Amino acid sequence: MVKGHSIDSSLQPRASGKPAYMIRNLLSGALALTAIIGVVVATTYLFAKPAFAKQGFYNVLLGAAAVYFFSNIALYKLGRHPGNRPISYLLPILAFNLLIFVAFINFFRVEYSRIALMATWFAVPLVTYLEFRFRQHLQQGIYAVLPFGFYTNLVSCNPDKFKVLEVPAINEHDFNGIIVDSNEKLPAQWQHFIAEQLSFGTPVTDSVSAYEAITGKSPLDHYGELATHDILPSQLYLSAKRLLESALVIVSAPITLPLVLLVALLVKLESKGPAFFVQRRVGKGGREFSMYKIRSMRIDSEAQGAKFAGENDPRITRIGRFIRKMRIDELPQFINILKGDMALIGPRPEQAAFVRHFSEVIPLYNFRHVVRPGITGWAQVTHGYAAGEDETREKLAHDFYYVKNLSLWLDIDIIFKTIKTMLTGFGAR
Numbered sequence: 001m002v003k004g005h006s007i008d009s010s011l012q013p014r015a016s017g018k019p020a021y022m023i024r025n026l027l028s029g030a031l032a033l034t035a036i037i038g039v040v041v042a043t044t045y046l047f048a049k050p051a052f053a054k055q056g057f058y059n060v061l062l063g064a065a066a067v068y069f070f071s072n073i074a075l076y077k078l079g080r081h082p083g084n085r086p087i088s089y090l091l092p093i094l095a096f097n098l099l100i101f102v103a104f105i106n107f108f109r110v111e112y113s114r115i116a117l118m119a120t121w122f123a124v125p126l127v128t129y130l131e132f133r134f135r136q137h138l139q140q141g142i143y144a145v146l147p148f149g150f151y152t153n154l155v156s157c158n159p160d161k162f163k164v165l166e167v168p169a170i171n172e173h174d175f176n177g178i179i180v181d182s183n184e185k186l187p188a189q190w191q192h193f194i195a196e197q198l199s200f201g202t203p204v205t206d207s208v209s210a211y212e213a214i215t216g217k218s219p220l221d222h223y224g225e226l227a228t229h230d231i232l233p234s235q236l237y238l239s240a241k242r243l244l245e246s247a248l249v250i251v252s253a254p255i256t257l258p259l260v261l262l263v264a265l266l267v268k269l270e271s272k273g274p275a276f277f278v279q280r281r282v283g284k285g286g287r288e289f290s291m292y293k294i295r296s297m298r299i300d301s302e303a304q305g306a307k308f309a310g311e312n313d314p315r316i317t318r319i320g321r322f323i324r325k326m327r328i329d330e331l332p333q334f335i336n337i338l339k340g341d342m343a344l345i346g347p348r349p350e351q352a353a354f355v356r357h358f359s360e361v362i363p364l365y366n367f368r369h370v371v372r373p374g375i376t377g378w379a380q381v382t383h384g385y386a387a388g389e390d391e392t393r394e395k396l397a398h399d400f401y402y403v404k405n406l407s408l409w410l411d412i413d414i415i416f417k418t419i420k421t422m423l424t425g426f427g428a429r
Contacts, residue, residue, distance in 0.1 A: 025135065029072070032131040036064055036123045043119035051113040060116035063105070067097045067124050075132065077409040078416075082216030082382070082401075087132060089416065094125045141176035145207070146190060149181025150222045154211045168193035177203035179210045216382050217397035218404055220363065233371060233406040241411070242372075245344040249334045260331050263294055263323055270319050273299035276332060281349035284372045288352055289341040292332035296320025327422055330375045337375075345411050346374025347399040358392055368399040371406065378402035378410070381417035 040061060044051050051057045074093045098121060105112050145151050145162045155162045162179065168190045170178075178197055180186070186194070198204060212218055249256075264275035277295040280288050297315040316324065323329040336342040342349065347368040350358070358365045379398035383391075402410065 028131055028134055032127050033065060033068055035127045036068055036120075037061060039123035039127070040064055040116050040119040043123075044113060044116045048113060048115040051115060054111070054113065056111040056113040057116050059105075059110055060112050060120055063101045063112075064120040064124060067094070067101050067120070068128060071097050071124070071128060075128075078413050080213070081410060081413045082213055087129075090129060090132065091125070092416075094128060098124065142174065143205075143210070144170050144175045144178045146178065146180040146186070146194075148186060148190070149184030150207045150211070150219065151179070151181060153219060154179065154207055154214070157211065157214045170197075172197070172200055172202055175202075177205055179205050179207050181207040183208075212401055212405070216378070216401055217394070218400035220393065220397055220400070233403060237406065237408070238371065241343065241345075242340070245337055248344065249337050253334075256331050256334060259328065260294065263319070263328055266319050267295055267317070271298065271317050280352055281373070282352055282355045282369065283341050283349055284369055286355075286366060286369050289336070289339075289349075291342070291349060292335055294323060294329040294332060296324050296329045327376070327418075333375050341372070343372040343374045345377055345414050346371050347377050347402065348380060349373035358389070358396075361389060362393055362396060364400075365396060367403065368396060370403050376414060376418040376421075378414055381414055381421050 044057060071094050074097075075089060078089050078093075101120075102117075104110065105117075142160075143162050145155055145164050147164050147166075151164065155164060163175075178194070180194060194204060208219060208222060267275045273295065275295060277293045277297075278290050279293070281291040283289050296317060297320055298317065320329070333342055337344060355365075377399070378401060379395045383395050383398050
């Protein structure tokens with residue numbers, strides 16, 4: 001299970017919040033930006049005072065503000081996803097935005113001050129880090145939970161963070177917000193309590209959404225919202241996603257194609273049989289397709305029928321163990337992306353035999369076929385490998401979360417986590 005957030009902003013409703021929190025966030029942002037500009041101005045004054053009279057100095061100040069602004073947006077968006085520690089994204093996001101700024105300067109030949117630019121590289125990461133720590137301190141707290149409908153599973157995730165109310169009354173200064181099952185009909189006095197708290201500006205969050213924000217999975221036994229069309233992902237985003245992923249596959253071909261051919265040669269040298277492996281899998285809408293992989297097992301690995309790979313599976317070859325850990329065996333699936341069978345990110349496609357079995361024993365299993373299956377996905381980077389019915393139920397709950405919350409920022413988060421997974425070998429078998 002995905003660990004809980006290190007920052008409570010994930011539980012705050014997107015469009016509302018206590019005015020005091022909003023004012024504090026605005027003030028901290030204004031102070032942080034002022035501090036960045038102050039450091040750049042002071043450094044330039046001490047080491048290159050004549051630069052004040054040149055346009056290059058003001059160009060760098062504008063660029064520093066832009067880097068700070070876009071970095072904060074990225075940290076906020078990524079920090080809302082379950083299990084994330086926004087602080088771990090701080091360095092790569094700042095480095096990326098600073099490099100984009102430098103590339104912009106060089107590409108468009110924009111005038112700049114070297115001293116001011118060096119000060120920016122120092123000031124933006126330092127101030128952003130200090131501001132993050134300050135905001136994190138402000139957002140830590142306890143949430144009041146109404147004792148109706150879906151709430152026991154949420155409270156059990158973190159009893160210190162969630163306190164069940166016995167009566168419809170709170171001291172609003174003791175809680176960061178209220179959590180309630182929006183699908184449950186409340187008694188009149190509790191409805192009055194919620195209305196009153198909303199009038200005070202107290203954030204109110206749905207209990208299922210809060211559970212998903214903490215665990216990174218959707219509860220399989222509480223899915224009344226599946227009866228509506230709201231759960232379906234945006235078709236516009238899915239279309240844009242396919243175009244972007246296809247473009248990435250084409251652009252990366254000069255790197256991936258030689259790597260695939262080299263690994264295929266090593267596979268042929270190590271063991272008899274074809275270097276590539278084709279297997280029927282189930283994709284979007286329950287349609288079967290041929291999925292391509294580099295062979296990582298002996299050619300007789302499925303002589304007795306399809307089965308999950310286990311820990312230290314003897315069917316896996318030496319080369320196969322390495323390429324499975326690094327996910328190199330999945331690279332031929334770039335062809336499936338171009339054909340439209342798969343996406344770069346999505347639920348992993350399963351073999352038809354497994355799908356037929358799990359569809360019979362796990363409710364709503366076929367919901368994972370709403371989107372195209374992916375080479376990597378939320379369940380792969382948070383749960384890991386599933387090798388049985390119970391683990392598949394757990395993995396399916398993560399797939400539900402992905403489909404319900406599908407967005408650009410969630411896909412970016414999965415890319416970050418996939419890189420970490422490749423480096424650590426998490427979930428590989």
